[in-house]
Amino acid sequence: MLGLSGCTSSVEQSPEVLAKKELVVSYIDVGQGDSILVQGPSGKNMLIDAGIPEEGSKVVSYLKSRGVKKIDVLVATHPHSDHIGGMPDVIYAFPVNKVYMPKVGNNTYSYEKLLVAIKRKGLKVTTARAGVSLDLGSGVQVTILAPNSSHYDDLNEYSAVIKLRYGDTSFLFEGDAGAISEKEMLKLGYDLKADVLKVGHHGSAYSTSMAFLEAVSPRYAVISVGRYNDYGHPARVTLNRLRSQGVAIYRTDEKGTIIAFSDGKDISFTFEK
Numbered sequence: 564m565l566g567l568s569g570c571t572s573s574v575e576q577s578p579e580v581l582a583k584k585e586l587v588v589s590y591i592d593v594g595q596g597d598s599i600l601v602q603g604p605s606g607k608n609m610l611i612d613a614g615i616p617e618e619g620s621k622v623v624s625y626l627k628s629r630g631v632k633k634i635d636v637l638v639a640t641h642p643h644s645d646h647i648g649g650m651p652d653v654i655y656a657f658p659v660n661k662v663y664m665p666k667v668g669n670n671t672y673s674y675e676k677l678l679v680a681i682k683r684k685g686l687k688v689t690t691a692r693a694g695v696s697l698d699l700g701s702g703v704q705v706t707i708l709a710p711n712s713s714h715y716d717d718l719n720e721y722s723a724v725i726k727l728r729y730g731d732t733s734f735l736f737e738g739d740a741g742a743i744s745e746k747e748m749l750k751l752g753y754d755l756k757a758d759v760l761k762v763g764h765h766g767s768a769y770s771t772s773m774a775f776l777e778a779v780s781p782r783y784a785v786i787s788v789g790r791y792n793d794y795g796h797p798a799r800v801t802l803n804r805l806r807s808q809g810v811a812i813y814r815t816d817e818k819g820t821i822i823a824f825s826d827g828k829d830i831s832f833t834f835e836k
């Protein structure tokens with residue numbers, strides 16, 4: 564895991580993003596799993612998770628289709644296969660500047676493969692924990708809000724939770740954080756308000772607690788979830804909580820890849836099957 568990053572920080576800007584001065588957030592349809600590409604208005608790219616191993620090549624081609632030439636910030640929210648499985652493919656395909664992961668391991672083949680990829684590329688891992696800022700270029704503020712503890716019984720609770728602000732618009736990415744992590748964020752009094760919430764843990768019943776949802780008060784909720792998954796995600800109770808707050812729900816199993824555009828004032832969405 565140790566070693567110096569061999570990457571320079573020269574900024575290659577996608578002409579499309581540059582011309583529009585927009586922030587583009589793609590919730591990539593990777594079936595049951597998470598993978599989110601954030602392209603800042605200055606041309607910097609952040610990838611949060613990369614789906615299961617079988618989705619790695621899809622994530623790589625999607626990034627290429629969005630003009631990505633390098634990844635400035637790579638976040639593995641937590642070491643479960645549906646989040647880190649496809650990450651070795653991404654690491655081998657693009658220059659990567661910084662890698663963030665919570666301080667917890669996992670005794671799985673996916674995790675071992677990720678560590679090998681990180682080592683082979685000479686990358687260094689920075690611990691993802693509350694208070695860490697991520698550099699997505701000027702105009703965009705990105706902060707990690709969780710994890711806030713050093714030990715949890717459930718690996719999901721270690722999830723890096725990320726808040727992004729661009730102008731008057733804001734996004735919250737929960738990874739698979741559950742009610743325990745949500746409670747900690749509430750107790751610490753963080754500004755959780757966000758226009759778009761990437762719902763925790765694929766919409767499971769153990770995340771998106773009512774108090775948390777009220778604090779975030781999103782206009783839109785994105786659920787990254789596989790069709791006919793074995794877990795019953797998203798849970799009816801979670802969908803009902805979101806509906807009771809009048810939140811518009813977009814699901815990757817229904818919409819495919821969900822792309823949000825922000826000009827700093829308004830947010831619009833498109834979908835790609």
Ligand SMILES: [Zn+2]
Pocket residue numbers: 596597643645646739764765
């Ligand atoms: Zn997951």
